[in-house]
Amino acid sequence: MQTKNFIYAFIADLFYIKSPINLILGCFTLILFSCSCISRNTILKSPSGNIVIEIQDTDSLNYSVSMEGKSIVSNSSLGICFENKNVATNQCVIKSHHVTEINETYTTRGKKSSALNHCNELTLDLLAEKTGHEYILFIRAYNDGIAIRYEVEEEKLCKVNGEFTQWRFPDGAIAWLQDSEGKYMERYKNDGFGTSGHHQAAPGYHQRVYQAMYFETLLNSLEFNSLVGGPILLKLPDSGIYVWMAEGALLNYPGSRYLLTAANTFGLTFPEEGPWAMQGSFKTPWRLLVISKDLNGIVNTDMHTSVCPQPSPKLENAEWIVPGRATWSWYSGQTGDVELQKQYIDWAAELGFEYNLIDANWEKSFTSKYPYIGHDHWEVLKEVTDYAMEQGVKIWVWQHSKNLKDPTERENYLHNLNRVNVAGVKVDFFDTESKETIDYMKALTEDAARHKIMLDFHGAPKATGLSRTYPHELTREANRGSEWHTRIWGKGRELTPKHNVITVFTRDVLGNNDYTPVVFDSVHLQGFTRTHQLAQAVCYTSPLTCWADKPSFYLESEAKDIIMTIPVLWEKTVVLEPSDPGKLAAIARFDGENWFVGIMNGEKNKKELTLDLGFLGNQLYDANLLGDNKQGDPLLFDRSFLHNLTGDDKLTVHLNPAGGFVAKFLLAND
Numbered sequence: 001m002q003t004k005n006f007i008y009a010f011i012a013d014l015f016y017i018k019s020p021i022n023l024i025l026g027c028f029t030l031i032l033f034s035c036s037c038i039s040r041n042t043i044l045k046s047p048s049g050n051i052v053i054e055i056q057d058t059d060s061l062n063y064s065v066s067m068e069g070k071s072i073v074s075n076s077s078l079g080i081c082f083e084n085k086n087v088a089t090n091q092c093v094i095k096s097h098h099v100t101e102i103n104e105t106y107t108t109r110g111k112k113s114s115a116l117n118h119c120n121e122l123t124l125d126l127l128a129e130k131t132g133h134e135y136i137l138f139i140r141a142y143n144d145g146i147a148i149r150y151e152v153e154e155e156k157l158c159k160v161n162g163e164f165t166q167w168r169f170p171d172g173a174i175a176w177l178q179d180s181e182g183k184y185m186e187r188y189k190n191d192g193f194g195t196s197g198h199h200q201a202a203p204g205y206h207q208r209v210y211q212a213m214y215f216e217t218l219l220n221s222l223e224f225n226s227l228v229g230g231p232i233l234l235k236l237p238d239s240g241i242y243v244w245m246a247e248g249a250l251l252n253y254p255g256s257r258y259l260l261t262a263a264n265t266f267g268l269t270f271p272e273e274g275p276w277a278m279q280g281s282f283k284t285p286w287r288l289l290v291i292s293k294d295l296n297g298i299v300n301t302d303m304h305t306s307v308c309p310q311p312s313p314k315l316e317n318a319e320w321i322v323p324g325r326a327t328w329s330w331y332s333g334q335t336g337d338v339e340l341q342k343q344y345i346d347w348a349a350e351l352g353f354e355y356n357l358i359d360a361n362w363e364k365s366f367t368s369k370y371p372y373i374g375h376d377h378w379e380v381l382k383e384v385t386d387y388a389m390e391q392g393v394k395i396w397v398w399q400h401s402k403n404l405k406d407p408t409e410r411e412n413y414l415h416n417l418n419r420v421n422v423a424g425v426k427v428d429f430f431d432t433e434s435k436e437t438i439d440y441m442k443a444l445t446e447d448a449a450r451h452k453i454m455l456d457f458h459g460a461p462k463a464t465g466l467s468r469t470y471p472h473e474l475t476r477e478a479n480r481g482s483e484w485h486t487r488i489w490g491k492g493r494e495l496t497p498k499h500n501v502i503t504v505f506t507r508d509v510l511g512n513n514d515y516t517p518v519v520f521d522s523v524h525l526q527g528f529t530r531t532h533q534l535a536q537a538v539c540y541t542s543p544l545t546c547w548a549d550k551p552s553f554y555l556e557s558e559a560k561d562i563i564m565t566i567p568v569l570w571e572k573t574v575v576l577e578p579s580d581p582g583k584l585a586a587i588a589r590f591d592g593e594n595w596f597v598g599i600m601n602g603e604k605n606k607k608e609l610t611l612d613l614g615f616l617g618n619q620l621y622d623a624n625l626l627g628d629n630k631q632g633d634p635l636l637f638d639r640s641f642l643h644n645l646t647g648d649d650k651l652t653v654h655l656n657p658a659g660g661f662v663a664k665f666l667l668a669n670d
Helices: 006-015 020-034 295-299 338-351 362-366 377-390 407-419 435-450 497-504 530-539 551-555
Strands: 002-004 042-045 051-057 061-067 070-077 080-082 092-107 114-128 134-142 145-163 174-179 214-218 227-235 242-248 257-262 265-269 276-283 286-292 324-328 355-358 394-400 424-428 454-457 473-476 544-546 572-575 584-590 595-601 607-612 621-628 637-645 650-655 660-667
Touching: 042 114, 042 134, 051 134, 051 145, 061 286, 070 286, 145 242, 145 265, 214 497, 242 295, 286 295, 295 572, 324 338, 338 355, 338 377, 338 551, 355 377, 362 377, 377 394, 377 407, 407 435, 435 454, 454 544, 473 544, 497 530, 497 584, 497 595, 530 584, 530 595, 530 621, 530 660, 584 607, 595 607, 595 650, 621 650, 650 660
Parallel strands: 324 355, 324 544, 355 394, 394 424, 424 454, 454 473
Antiparallel strands: 002 092, 042 051, 051 061, 061 070, 080 145, 092 114, 114 134, 134 145, 145 276, 145 286, 174 214, 174 227, 227 242, 227 257, 242 286, 257 265, 572 584, 584 595, 595 660, 607 650, 621 637, 621 660
């Protein structure tokens, strides 16, 4: 990590000192800068210089962002609100300021194995003279975007009312976002296949846990005060630049959502938290803006994990943290009894899966039938885990979050999980992003780490990159996944193919995406093809991937050989042309030996694609291809094999409506 003098960097970057005249001008600027809080605009550039952030000197703190001279964000406010006063709108004094270059690589997990944290970070220590509040503004300029946060040091208890951070985008931007209030159903109700209620945006509980539908719209067509969920993806007019918005490192603070506060302008709102009390030093989450000329840059960003703390040494290389695939009975038959779970364990072993996840109400289900009536549910579970270990499979179990809030009860529960050799726990129904819930989840996460228990957060607040800090959190829902495309609970649950494709470029960028992919049962396909469903296992990333359907469908499928080899961790990810949010997702991933490709059609029309295999490079590969059935049968694949392919070759791919394509490329034998 290298530190540069802020004033010198400011002068050098602004005037490119090459002559005495420029040096004099630079010194004059230094005098002006030292005489007032912000005497002129402050410039921060990314390490490569392509991203420029300008903090403007007005009655309040404002900023603008450009990429290679093209406007991304213009004249947008900064600030945090205490006691109903925006401290950034009051006269402020800079107590100190500096720029630090951060340049580190670290191990990551999911879409790739190595991440880069390289940015220039501006720190402004500010004093709001009228209110007496002191706070620090941090702004990071990455080569692929910016991050903003505030740090407050208060000795006494204070009330925080919110933030005034805004993002004003150019007029005409296209947006892909979640309809959190159900206000825009008319805009996407025809994107599905006509099942009654398929378009329901599920306000209320499902809004709070980010299970609303993603849809596409012009940003300037949204109503003012529209509450929308993220992450949000934008495509700016003219330049075609993509912008991805999200929250990073949510700790000791309530979660926020985006609110359309003016034309083409997003602000922040905290719908589940009124003014909240804070004491001592605290930091807001990072407000992230990833900026890229293409979707590959969006999907491959490291910013969301780079802003999060490093893991403790005990967690960084912990041998007990083992990613893997799980069979899961809930989607196709709910929890069932001991014999059903033993059947699922057998199926997991046959598929080569590492885990079986036993879902809700297992305690009652396991002790409601002979010969286990009246038995202690922990002892019955021990019988199941012992059986699983004999098959080379480990067990996860489900628990309601309300049962683990009390520290003593939580400790007892985790102790029992250790006693019966359970590997992980799926904790469900957090319901809210209040500060209380965020604090509780942190305590639960740290307690689970002490007990060497892995975690799956379901019905949970959004992911914010903390899987870097807590690598034993293998997955998190915060998405409208396969549970919203089923007839188990009758008609009315249907996802649109457009939603599935948008999710690749929004929610899945954060990783740890508990979508629970791959439905093969014809009853639940509801318009999709099996190939589209199988492509989800490649297009979505989750270090714990719970395959949704009954494993017998996979074992009886002609795709069985590919199903058994799709990993959960990748060395490298490439977004392929002609990917287009809402229309098509084409993703290539490398596992260190083989390449896999998953393609999902987000529209209800057939497509013929030419797929460039440039990602293969110069080596020879044999290809195992699974395409949509050309006669239109959603249950069948068109299978083919090709040999000795290189990056110079191209493939023609046929896609049915809401269809898909899956390929595995293996190094050719000499």
